[in-house]
Amino acid sequence: MKERLSCYERLELAWNLQEADRVPVAPVNCYIIPYLAGISIRDMFYDPDKLIAATIKAREMLGGGDNIDPNITTLNHLSMFGRAGWDQATLDWRIWDDFPPKGNLPSLFEKALIEDYDDVMERGFAPLLYSKNGAQAIFTRSIDEFLYYEFEYPKVYAAAWRRFVEEQEVPLLMGGRACHPLDMLQYYRGIANLTQDIFEQPEKVKAMCDWLVEYETTMAMRDAMIMGAGEVPGAEVIFFVNGGPPGMSPRIFDEFYWPTAKKMIDIFVTRGFKVHCHWDNDLTPHLETIKHMADGLPKGKLLLDLEKTDMKRAKEVLGDRICIFGNVPSAMLVYGTPEEVDAYCRKLIEECAPGGGFILSTECETPWDSRPENVRAIVQAAEKYGWY
Amino acid sequence: MGKLSDALAVLDKPAVLAAVQEGIEAGTDPLQLVEEARLGLEAVGREFDKGNYFLMELLRAAQIFKDAVALLTPKIKERYGSAASRGTVVIGTVAGDVHDLGKNIVRDLLQCNGFEVIDLGVDVPAARFVEAIRQHRPKVVGMSALLSAAVTQVGRTVEAIEEAGLRDQVRLIVGGGIVGEVKRNMLRVDHATTNANEGISVILDWFGREQA
The missing domain is CATH 1.10.1240.10 (Methionine synthase domain)
Incomplete structure (x- = not known):
């Protein structure tokens, strides 16, 4: 058996497509943390000290893991505009105090905010901010409050997580979040309108995607810098969210999604960041395109976090190019048994771990109502079957 | 063609x-x-x-x-005078879940296939489904559920329909990301799927069989 590595060293080797001491394990625990620790979702979003205390408590209940999600959606949500699809200035996000059945998870109420792509490309965010369909929270918050959450609060938030990383010796899952522009357009136009646009005004959709690249990459890198990229382990990772609209055919993926995705990945990596692509849905039909993700880039900078994709096939196609991450099903975590989770993880490890470049995790994220023993079974499976 | x-x-x-x-x-x-x-x-x-x-x-x-x-x-x-309807379907996303993409696709496809669709929207309490069954007398009720917690809500909705004595008057179908992956006996519905097209085929089949 190899010498036992730190969590960060173990993850680094996986990113570099090498075998570590054992397979890294990193369930994406997010809303399950406040739920298990007994704090409200509102506290999770507004009180970093409470969130971090809850994280420590929940990690004990869930068996740990090699990194931790610092919930950068908080920064996105409290910031001014258009940050990774989560801002409250334009988008109608609703945060409840309680979990179901009394409350709910934060939810986006979709509205068509962009009516004219040219107007947005010409005037920037003004048409979004002043859209009659907008959330317009900016008009209910004081300028002082907005400025505080845009410029001061991120530093307070980052300092709290820096202390966590130093004390717990557990790296962050990410330092900043970015959304693919098609995802942003899904939020700003609605999926039905976006589908229509892709077929009826394809060049406008592509131009709008291009327009969003600079803003979205810059904001994500800014957050990662504030979170301590280069100093705080894991803060150098940009969490590049989602796979665009669900159900893209290979033609739409190759023509509308992929060129912008690759452009953003290249920007992040050439500026010194690593990219964790958190791409939902079943991407099996697109693996032949995705295998070019690392073209022209140094090794060890990319990770692909898959939800419904066939992991065995992903390993075959991508194994010598990109680290893959995933994918214990959500339904199994909520309704299955530890034995079922154990068997699923064992199979994943057998199929994906040989040669390195695999991190055992959840699909998308751990549902808040998962059985804690099922989440522990993921971590235990890495200890049981994951030693190289 | x-x-x-x-x-x-x-x-x-x-x-x-x-x-x-x-x-x-x-x-x-x-x-x-x-x-x-x-x-x-x-x-x-x-x-x-x-x-x-x-x-x-x-x-x-x-x-x-x-x-x-x-x-x-x-x-x-x-x-x-008016277009003939193939029949009525009540559809909605269950309580606690506000996702409407899947529901809207199924609603549109049902309308395209000549059904009258009563769309109850999202975050629909069980009592509202019961009320809609009494009011519109549908042959089929569709419940959409994406979140894991929504599975429990599907159960509560089915229970409410049973308690109202309406279960034998309707076929129940449930669709969405999570429901197609859980064990069928947890849901107590006539069909569960993650696939919109499959859902439409099943509903067409139900109406076809009953008309025959």
Whole structure:
């Protein structure tokens, strides 16, 4: 058996497509943390000290893991505009105090905010901010409050997580979040309108995607810098969210999604960041395109976090190019048994771990109502079957 | 398949609308034109099942179909008074869940297939489903559920329908990301799926069988 590595060293080797001491394990625990620790979702979003205390408590209940999600959606949500699809200035996000059945998870109420792509490309965010369909929270918050959450609060938030990383010796899952522009357009136009646009005004959709690249990459890198990229382990990772609209055919993926995705990945990596692509849905039909993700880039900078994709096939196609991450099903975590989770993880490890470049995790994220023993079974499976 | 259905099958909206216009001008029965468009929609569904089309193509086909029907509706009303419905389906996303993409796709596809759809929206309490069954007398009730917690809500809704004594009057179908992956006996519904096209086929089958 190899010498036992730190969590960060173990993850680094996986990113570099090498075998570590054992397979890294990193369930994406997010809303399950406040739920298990007994704090409200509102506290999770507004009180970093409470969130971090809850994280420590929940990690004990869930068996740990090699990194931790610092919930950068908080920064996105409290910031001014258009940050990774989560801002409250334009988008109608609703945060409840309680979990179901009394409350709910934060939810986006979709509205068509962009009516004219040219107007947005010409005037920037003004048409979004002043859209009659907008959330317009900016008009209910004081300028002082907005400025505080845009410029001061991120530093307070980052300092709290820096202390966590130093004390717990557990790296962050990410330092900043970015959304693919098609995802942003899904939020700003609605999926039905976006589908229509892709077929009826394809060049406008592509131009709008291009327009969003600079803003979205810059904001994500800014957050990662504030979170301590280069100093705080894991803060150098940009969490590049989602796979665009669900159900893209290979033609739409190759023509509308992929060129912008690759452009953003290249920007992040050439500026010194690593990219964790958190791409939902079943991407099996697109693996032949995705295998070019690392073209022209140094090794060890990319990770692909898959939800419904066939992991065995992903390993075959991508194994010598990109680290893959995933994918214990959500339904199994909520309704299955530890034995079922154990068997699923064992199979994943057998199929994906040989040669390195695999991190055992959840699909998308751990549902808040998962059985804690099922989440522990993921971590235990890495200890049981994951030693190289 | 004719010109209209062929155009819809390849998602060519201008050609579909031109074919409809041509048909109207030639005095073709508007219901025949609707039927022809529906054949095109079925062809899209078959391509989806074969893996040649994906969800966005399915959504696009429904959009084109609806645009075609919008041109034909005045003609149908002129000739027949009102369009005949294949039957009524009540649909909604269960309590605690506000996702509507899947529900809206199924709603649109049902409408394209000639059903009257009562859309209760999102975050629908069990009592509202019960009330809608009493009011609209549907043959089928569709529940949409994406979140894991929504599975419990599906159970509560089924329970409420049972308690109201309405369970034997309706078929229950549930669709969405999570529900297709849990064990069927947890849901106590007649069908569960993650696939919109499959859901439509099942509902068509139910109506077909009952009409036969």
